[in-house]
Amino acid sequence: MAEGARGEWVALREDDGRAYLLQRSPGELKVKGLGRFDAEKILDGYSTGDRIVVGQKSLTIVDPALPEARRNMSRRAQVIGAKDSGFLISWMGIGVGSKVLEGGHGSGGLAMHLANVMGASGTLVSVESRPEHAEVGRDNMVRMQSFMSEFPEWHLIEGDLGEVAERARGICDNFDAAIIDVAEPWVVVGEVATLLRAGGRLACYCPTTAQLERSWNECENIGLIVEWAGEMVERRWVKASKGGVRPGNQPMGHTAFLLIAARVAPDEEE
Ligand SMILES: C[S@@+](CC[C@H](N)C(=O)[O-])C[C@H]1O[C@@H](n2cnc3c(N)ncnc32)[C@H](O)[C@@H]1O
16 A cells, blocks of 8 residues: 555554544654654554554554544543434434534534534534633644545634524525534524524433423424434443353443424414
8 A cells, every 4th residue: 555645644543442643744743642753754654554553552554534533532521422423413414515503612522523424515613602612622623624535614603602693694594403512502592593494403412301301492482393302322232251242331321312303484374
């Protein structure tokens, strides 16, 4: 296989799936978990698919994709992971060319999953009220954009989700989907729902039952139709030491309750 070009992004993958992203470029860099080195020198003569030893670690050089980016992202706020992102993307019908609004953007966990499926024809608008979170999310997204073959048109609005409708509308009208991950979704659903096309869907990510109930009630109050509410339960299995496979010993963790509601036409006047 041909040796990689200068500037190319690669992922160094541990056998357990942990990954480190780096760019073939000259000069010393610090990679958390791997140490300090000159990536161009250390990768010299190696290509994708090769095994390389860095420090004490034996790693496989792979093309970076969403799983490597996710394992290696900087985190400030709690992120939405694959379990919930995958369900939201499928249920809400998000794909190539979709127009999606999401906020709070936080560290960009959900945004990275969205960008992964939206293609170059999609438009993703992220909203984040805290500049220090926006900075972390932006870094994660910019890095992912630099190695993805296709990436949506991405905008990050720094502001409050309840006050950014005009700015979002200025970027794109008639969103197909909006996903709200803030502490008080019910405060902003009314404003966010005005951005949706008829048939478009709005989701609230609600860690607690109180958040779910208030969001549910507010969605109904403003005329949205709640299509799905509940939680995704994930249970991992392991190989048993005496043979066979079985559910592991780790507890079944909770992330959040999800609420998905659709915008429909208003009632006909009598
Ligand atoms: C749990 S984090 C979001 C995580 C993100 N969805 C992810 O997957 O990485 C919640 C974020 O919402 C932001 N936030 C809270 N209220 C907000 C509001 N009204 N408008 C915009 N962002 C808000 C917070 O600053 C925080 O970064």
